[in-house]
Amino acid sequence: MNVEEILVLDRFRPEGAAKYVIDNLDDTVRTIDSHRPLPHDLVERMQQEILADRVHSSAVTEGNRLSRRETLVVLSTGLIDAGSRKDVVEVRNLARAILETEEAIQRNDDISPLLLRHLQGILLDGIERVGVGEYRKENVAISGANQQPPDFNDVPILVSAICDVLNISNGQYHPVQIAAWAHWAMARVHPFRDGNGRLARIVQDMVLMKHRYVPAPLRSEDREGPYYEALDRADSGDGQALLEIVAKNTLRMADRYVSLIEDQESKQDWLAAITNAATEKVRQTDHRRFLAVQRSLANLKAEFHEICKELDRRIPDLHVRFADYGDVEFEKFKQIEQGRFAKKSWLWGVEFRMEETTLRFVFWYGAHLRDRQVDTHADMPCPLVLIVSLQQGNYYRRLDEVDEDRISVRTVMPAGTDYWRKRYDPVEKTDVWDEDLSAGEIARGFFQEALGKLGLV
Known part of the structure; x- marks a missing residue:
């Protein structure tokens, strides 16, 4: 040579x-x-x-x-x-x-x-x-x-x-x-x-x-x-x-x-500074849309991971574990965009263990299925959503399929630099969308409710 x-x-x-x-x-x-x-x-x-x-x-x-x-x-x-x-x-x-x-x-x-x-x-x-x-x-x-x-x-x-x-x-x-x-x-x-x-x-x-x-x-x-x-x-x-x-x-x-x-x-300042210029570019091609969604969910995953570590370190007798199952894959993203099912689409999991009580959640991505009573917007920001499931027995079931009102989040949808969250409103007894939330707000809301379900807050 x-x-x-x-x-x-x-x-x-x-x-x-x-x-x-x-x-x-x-x-x-x-x-x-x-x-x-x-x-x-x-x-x-x-x-x-x-x-x-x-x-x-x-x-x-x-x-x-x-x-x-x-x-x-x-x-x-x-x-x-x-x-x-x-x-x-x-x-x-x-x-x-x-x-x-x-x-x-x-x-x-x-x-x-x-x-x-x-x-x-x-x-x-x-x-x-x-x-x-x-x-x-x-x-x-x-x-x-x-x-x-x-x-x-x-x-x-x-x-x-x-x-x-x-x-x-x-x-x-x-x-x-x-x-x-x-x-x-x-x-x-x-x-x-x-x-x-x-x-x-x-x-x-x-x-x-x-x-x-x-x-x-x-x-x-x-x-x-x-x-x-x-x-x-x-x-x-x-x-x-x-x-x-x-x-x-x-x-x-x-x-x-x-x-x-x-x-x-301030998180919002840097998010706006590094993403505003790229927002339109991300939507121009399939691969760019994929990269934007992948990056958005990776940022959300990082928020969950960081809070898991801090709670596990700070709260006595509470064990909080985070499991990373990888990133969004392009071929599965395309299947979901086309409304098809994508296997093995888990992104991460969170486990809370305190004495004899264990709560296990898994966060996975799938296609957004429009509900005419809840989805009143003509155009939703993304065809892909992050779905939350809770372990019951040997199976994980979606939170919107079980009788669960302490953990309100049902799905999270990437929306540019922010996120939309669909949650269950126990007063109105229906699902509602919260718009323009940061990754930190999504993560903190989930952990606040999970600790409440454990009787810690």
């Missing part, structure tokens, strides 16, 4: 859905920048939470068996009963390597071959004895890959060429494009005996952060087929799939940054 074969950034040039995601990302990053400098305590909170996500995501991708909770325990205490010694050391080393890159960014260091060898040495510290901090000295083969790594003699010059590109700031390429290319290039060259995947993702995030973007850890649904398929497609000349994965995960993380910032500032 020669240098020209690796310096192919144009195959990652943003197009189609990836370009749309990157446009939204740029708006979100500008919003984050408008709040800088961030308060010190908020920065520390961000670093702690996001470090755990980055470490767990990258480690699990390579086969590490620690859960996210176990990863948090390792990072906070350094001790854990579960998992193998290798799993624990991998997690510690990943955290060390990530923190090392953050310090290098603060010093404005270049991404150099020396730094890459140093980071790989950290990743393998206490795990391997051979090839630690050194380029591989033999040829390797990757099972199932369309293209095999280059000859080991070519590795030094190829890595140097990659670093030369990463240290040029001429504005010709978008930072996400550079990051996706760097991720692929490091994986393609496979410069070390071990640790190449983890290092490729660290380099990707370092590129993003040097350009004042945010890291982009893989989601659980990316870690199976889509991620490796995207790398194979990039090997064959099509980098769009990998670019879209990196762009969407960067946007997801940027949204999380903004959500953390909003604890101290």
Whole structure:
């Protein structure tokens, strides 16, 4: 392999859905920048939470068996009963390597071959004895890959060429494009005996952060087929799939940054600032409508998750658990838009457990079925709704199918930057719609009523 074969950034040039995601990302990053400098305590909170996500995501991708909770325990205490010694050391080393890159960014260091060898040495510290901090000295083969790594003699010059590109700031390429290319290039060259995947993702995030973007850890649904398929497609000349994965995960993380910032500032202000310009664009195509709904429900999910953690931490003897079942999928979204049934459409679940009492709810998405007595608007804002079901015995039943008046929410409908909520009114004994609610208002209303049903408020 020669240098020209690796310096192919144009195959990652943003197009189609990836370009749309990157446009939204740029708006979100500008919003984050408008709040800088961030308060010190908020920065520390961000670093702690996001470090755990980055470490767990990258480690699990390579086969590490620690859960996210176990990863948090390792990072906070350094001790854990579960998992193998290798799993624990991998997690510690990943955290060390990530923190090392953050310090290098603060010093404005270049991404150099020396730094890459140093980071790989950290990743393998206490795990391997051979090839630690050194380029591989033999040829390797990757099972199932369309293209095999280059000859080991070519590795030094190829890595140097990659670093030369990463240290040029001429504005010709978008930072996400550079990051996706760097991720692929490091994986393609496979410069070390071990640790190449983890290092490729660290380099990707370092590129993003040097350009004042945010890291982009893989989601659980990316870690199976889509991620490796995207790398194979990039090997064959099509980098769009990998670019879209990196762009969407960067946007997801940027949204999380903004959500953390909003604890101290008005949520409505930033929602309006980052979504008003994109509202009409989102409605122009099927995929853009899908991205808007996916993002809206992801923001709502984040609100529920955050409140679950806080209630579980703050209220004695009450255990609140959150289960994440993934995101809205495009094909299921299209089925629902067409009024058809979509299987396995759960998004998240919430469990309350106090002494002998357990309440379990599941939130899933489906088609909105118009009720002429309740749905008086000529045009509803979205054909898809979030539906709430309660466990009864061995089954989950929709709240509008059971005799339940303590928990009033029935469905939630995305409506641009806000939400509509259909709830049961026990006084009028009918369902009514509440309009223009925020994600926080939806979440707080549900948890307030759930705690009331448990007799806590």
